[in-house]
Amino acid sequence: MQNKKIIIANWKMNPDSFREAEELFNGVKKQANKLKKTKVIICPPCVFINKLKQLNKKNIISLGTQDCFRQDKGAWTGMISAKMLKNAGADFVIVGHSERRGLGDNDQIVNQKIKLALKNKLNAILCIGETDRDEDGKFFSFLENQLLSALSDIGKKFVKNILIAYEPIWAISAASKKVITVDELQQISIFIRKILMDKYGAKSFEAVKVLYGGSVDFRNAEELICGGGVDGFLVGRKSLVAERFNKILEIVEKI
Ligand code: PGA
Numbered sequence: 001m002q003n004k005k006i007i008i009a010n011w012k013m014n015p016d017s018f019r020e021a022e023e024l025f026n027g028v029k030k031q032a033n034k035l036k037k038t039k040v041i042i043c044p045p046c047v048f049i050n051k052l053k054q055l056n057k058k059n060i061i062s063l064g065t066q067d068c069f070r071q072d073k074g075a076w077t078g079m080i081s082a083k084m085l086k087n088a089g090a091d092f093v094i095v096g097h098s099e100r101r102g103l104g105d106n107d108q109i110v111n112q113k114i115k116l117a118l119k120n121k122l123n124a125i126l127c128i129g130e131t132d133r134d135e136d137g138k139f140f141s142f143l144e145n146q147l148l149s150a151l152s153d154i155g156k157k158f159v160k161n162i163l164i165a166y167e168p169i170w171a172i173s174a175a176s177k178k179v180i181t182v183d184e185l186q187q188i189s190i191f192i193r194k195i196l197m198d199k200y201g202a203k204s205f206e207a208v209k210v211l212y213g214g215s216v217d218f219r220n221a222e223e224l225i226c227g228g229g230v231d232g233f234l235v236g237r238k239s240l241v242a243e244r245f246n247k248i249l250e251i252v253e254k255i
Contacts, residue, residue: 004037004038004039005037005038005039005225005231005232005252005253005255006038006039006041006163006209006211006231006232006233007038007039007040007041007232007233007235007248007249007252008040008041008042008043008064008092008094008125008165008211008213008232008233008234008235009028009040009041009042009043009235009239009245010043010066010094010097010213010234010235010236010239011024011042011043011044011045011066011239011240012066012099012236013045014045014240015240018047018048018051021044021045021048021051021052022051022052022055023242024240024241024242025042025044025052025055025056025061026055027242027243027246028040028042028061028242028245028246028249029055029056029060029061030246031242031246031249031250032060032061032249033060034253035249035253036253037253038232038249038252038253039062039232040060040061040062040249041061041062041063041064041091041092041125042061042062042063042064042239043063043064043065043066043092043094043125044063044065045066046065046066046080046085046088046090049063049065049085049088049089049090050088050089052089053088053089062091062092063089063090063091063092064090064091064092064093064094064122064123064125065080065085065090065092065093065094066093066094066097066100067093067094067095067097067100067113068080068081068082068085068093068095068113068116068117068122069081069082069113069116070109070112070113070116071112071116072116072119081116081120082113082116082117082119082120082122083120085120085122086120086121086122090122091122091123092122092123092124092125092163093113093117093122093123093124093125094125094127094165094234095110095113095114095117095124095125095126095127095150096110096113096114096126096127096128096146096150097127097167098127098129098167098169098172107145107146107149107150108149110126110149110150111149111150111151111152111153111154114126114150114151114154114162115153115154118154118158118161118162123161123162123163124161124162124163125163125165125211125234126147126150126151126162126163126164126165127165127167127213127234128143128146128147128150128164128165128166128167128192129143129146129166129167129168129169129172129214130142130143130168130169130170131169131170132169132170133168133170140191143166143188143191143192144191144195147164147192147195147196148195148199151199156200156201156204159196159200159204159207159208160207162208163208163209163210163211164192164196164208164209164210164211165211165212165213165234166185166188166189166192166210166211166212166213166230167212167213167214167234168180168214170214171214171215172213172214172215172236173215173236173237179215179220180212180214180224180228182223182224182226182227182228183227185212185224185227185228185229185230186227186228186229189210189212189228189229189230190229192208192210193205193206193208193210193229196208209231209232210229210230210231211230211231211232211233211234212224212228212230212232212233212234213233213234213235213236215237216233216234216235216238216248217238217244217248218238218244218247218248218251221233221248221251221252222251222252222255225251225252225255226255232252233248233252235248
């Protein structure tokens, strides 16, 4: 991933049909094709991965998925393994998104999923984020614990295959009225890099990719990426319309 900025689209449970997915994907591909300093990763629902891969033979966009199961094999009705996702064309997988944590993924499960992702040569996009902020700053130790539990027993050689997406739950989605400030984001990005440096050594301070997610749009993208100390964004809602998402790509590319 060298020194490129990274913009990830998390389509969540959208769109309803492959026809719409194709249109959205092709709309973003046109813009992604022009980028030199920005890497684009799209995480569609996994039913679309295989077909989108066919539209993307030159790998202009990298494909990821939004989750994987915590076991590799066996009788698990309805589940999809990391290996299946890799074989279907994904190179990335989001793990520990707050919406998955809300459905029961605890720190131990998140750790199992990252290990399986790495074992199957998928890069893991690890999401961490506090529900609320308290004045005493207890959320710092919450974040540290989330990060270190997720990375438990994961060796230094994998640092390059793990992206950390800081997504404070209070800032995610349209319902949120609160927006993170540049100073708040910068403080957290340094905090995350420092924890990783203590765990994996000095080089990881720069090597690790720290992203931000939570109501990113074309209005706040420039400010957050310039002053927030992050390497890119994880974008939800604003990734569902090609023009809006492309605008974010354009802004980031110019920086
Ligand atoms: P949002 O979602 O951009 O709609 O806030 C981000 C996410 O949940 O990953």
